[in-house]
Amino acid sequence: MIRHLFTLVWNRRRANFLLITEMFLAFVVLFVVGSLLAYYQRNYRTPLGFAYAQVWRVDLDPGTQPQAGRLATVRQVMARLRALPGVVSVGRTSSNTPFSGSFNNTDVGAGKEGKGATRASGFYVEDDLREVFQVPLVAGRWFGRRDDGAALPPAVLTRDLAEQLFPRQSPLGQVVLRSDEQFRVVGVAERFRSDGDLEALRPVFLMRVSPQDTALGEASTLLLRVRPGAGALLERQMRTETLAIAKGWNVGITTLAKQRAAQLKEALTPIGALVLVCVFLVVNVALGLFGVLWQAINQRRAELGVRRAMGATAGGISKQVVGEVLVLTTFGLLLGLLVAVQFPLLGAFDVPAGVYFTAMAAAAAGLYALAVGCALYPSQLAAGIQPAVALREE
């Protein structure tokens, strides 16, 4: 039966060529969009690894104030902010805070020689950011006062980075090298996905800033945890207090929740547009397929009439029509799979192969569903052909 269907389709290959091409393109579209959705969905479901809900970011831009007095001013501002009743904790950090869209990628290697160097995003954090981010540690400890006199500056790694640099051994107490500077590992965190909800998990390297450190350079970025319910009133208070100490500076205050929302909007807009376009293309293909099949049934009345006259049942006829469409779909699908399978084989875009296979399965299922959906009504039509009427038309 199936071989017979293949012969039928093959005999009409010139006429079916366009339909197969269309199926092929539809599969490619479904596969591309499916891959994107599967990729983002996978990333979105991975926990961020830190808390952002009650975290605010304060940017202090000193403008023309002389270099010398800046750190003192920042420390005064921090002390003042910490004293506010709505604030739980305050700490300095580098400007690549979570959801800000800025990166700091550097190679990190194991040992003094930096063996097996791998890219990791680096963050500078003060001790107090422990309460701000509330990063759960899987081993070791967070930075603290006892690091002040240490020979090597301390570092906290995420687990993926630790496993990569020190396979099958404890990373705690080990030395790592980052751009010619040595660090001693004091803790391991599960993950720290500061790039945002939709970005892939990346290794992260956290470094300590001591209160006197001027390593953060010109601008100062503060992160603070506020009490639940803090709003515009606290923001206004923070701004006035800050400007009273840091005269002539520029102060920017925003919340991580807001930055996250903005980042999500920016990332989801093109995806949403793409999905809309994909839906349109699929509907378009479905309507076209439906029309062509309908037309084909009208043209093949004589053939189907003969089959009915020779004793084929209505069910048999409709099965044949649906079967033919499925065979057509399979041809297009095989062509499409040939293209799609290149992506995991070549490891394109650094995306795990599982994402591609999920997308392939989803796209294939979608394509078959589409084909069957479009073939159902024409197949009913074909089954309803009265042999006597059809044969008289000749």
Next chain:
Amino acid sequence: MLWNYLKIAWKVLLRRKFFTAISLFGISFTLMILLVVYALFDYTVGPHQPEMRTDRLLFASRMEYQYKDGGVNRSSLGYAFLDRHARPLRTPENVSISESNWSEAVAYVGNQTLKLDQKRTDSEFWQVLNFTFVAGRPYNLREVRDGAHVAVINETTSRHYFGTTQGVVGRPLVLDSRAYQVVGVVRDVPLLRFSCYADVWLPVTTTTDDLRNPDYMGRYQVILLARSAADVPRVQQEYEQMIAHQPVPDPKQFKQIGSHALLLRTAVLSRFARGSQGPGSDQPILRLMLMLALLFMLLPALNLVNINVSRTLERSSEIGVRKAFGATAGRLVGQFLVENIFLTLVGGVLGLALAAGALHLLNESQFLPYSEFGLNGRVFGMALGIVLFFGVLSGAYPAYKMSKLQAVKALKGDTAA
């Protein structure tokens, strides 16, 4: 002749309404999507208020230091550097220096916080660009020189802060605890116009930044207005020569420096691409966009071809008669192409209406602040181009196939292909 073709086309369209509906759906939605994308593109880089003279305006907003070992450091430009070297350029008609990005400023209305995007500019900014003033005037050279605390605001800010756009000129606006006197109110500038967008524009001299800092890098951009569109290459050349004459800072570390004055389209597109800049650096991304548009059209076009082929075979007896009476293949191809283009034109009109609706929805949702997307002559021309292209693309193969039908077979109704 043409009139007859159109009449036939119309009758054919009415004969099978379901097929016509499918075809029109495909055509109109394809066109709508392409038009919406093009309207966004046009709105971002086409001549719109306040950048009306896009063929004469040149923007330089980036300075590049190339490291000896291959890396690149990019930033906006320094004010003193631009003031000393870009302002005296001889070929441009006018030169304006302003902050390349906006920054946040805060104003309070009662207990509410109003976050405003501010941009500091010189007075030439208002001559080089064509802002539409609802009230008042721009700040002038003297006010900029004296560092006067004056401000030009947009309509929305005026409504939020003062509650009205009428009679606000001369009233004070307190930004970051400093009072500015409003001298003018302009129409809202959309966010997509990076180079000039802001809620509040202030004289550059009111900044806390050190304007005498001689570094090449800073937070400023320069906008050059050429005397005519034909003069643009000469202005670009003079700017590049000026940059080439500057000594490389820290020659041990850096190989060379680079900065380019670019047309708006090039500047914006290469900003999106985040690659290196140059007078032709928007070509790759333009080609990519064209490719994507073609790829996108492929599926609907193929669909239309499929439907068209089924429909022509249905008309085989008509074709047989025409052939038997001596119509040449070329004539039949012509007729079918005209019919198909007619169909796509009808779809095109629908598509334009759909696009207008979609853009209206986008505007209403204020998805992009202050956006006023719309259809204009250029979008209209683009629509016509796409429709004709699409009509020929989807009509050619069915027409060829139809013309190949043999008269005898066609008359017998034997349509097996």
